Amino acid sequence: MTLLLALSLALPASAGDDAPAASIQLDAQKVYAYRHEVFEGIGAHMKALSMMVKGEAPVRQVDMKSHAIALQAMSTTVPHLFPKGTGPDAVKDTEALATIWTDPEGFAAATKAFQDSSAALVTAAEGGDMKVFSGAFRNVGKSCGGCHDNFRKDDH
């Protein structure tokens, strides 16, 4: 209770899901640098899980679940990573395509596919059946590609 109260005092009254907790205006380059790190983290958790799925890493259910939870948690940040004005017009190095802002419904659907499939991955990790987990893992991978195909530069 005390913690919750302290937290709500620290946040500006207007802070909703989409409002940053601090009212600092960050330039587009910094927003890009941050989102790049977030995606690198997402990529690292996927890579770690793919090593487990392929039998190239020790498989422990508790660790599988930790990676799945991390992915699910990070999937909730994606809607906040692409504020207007941080696209290819403003940031030289970004691989984000302008379609993110011209097709917001499509981008939201691609984001939701990642959120739903990573939530299903957590459930599969809790179940502990490697075959089920592998299928759920492939679905998460498809959700990455489903977004990258339409919303990220294709030079990978």
Ligand code: HEC
């Ligand atoms: C809703 C869209 C979306 C989803 C879902 C998504 N990504 Fe991305 N990802 C992007 C965009 C857009 C960029 C480019 C960001 C930039 O350069 O500003 C990106 C960048 C990356 C990068 C940074 C390095 C690079 O290659 O550009 C990695 C790694 C990455 N994504 C991995 C993943 C993985 C793994 C998943 C699935 C678990 C995933 N992404 C899901 C849209 C998405």
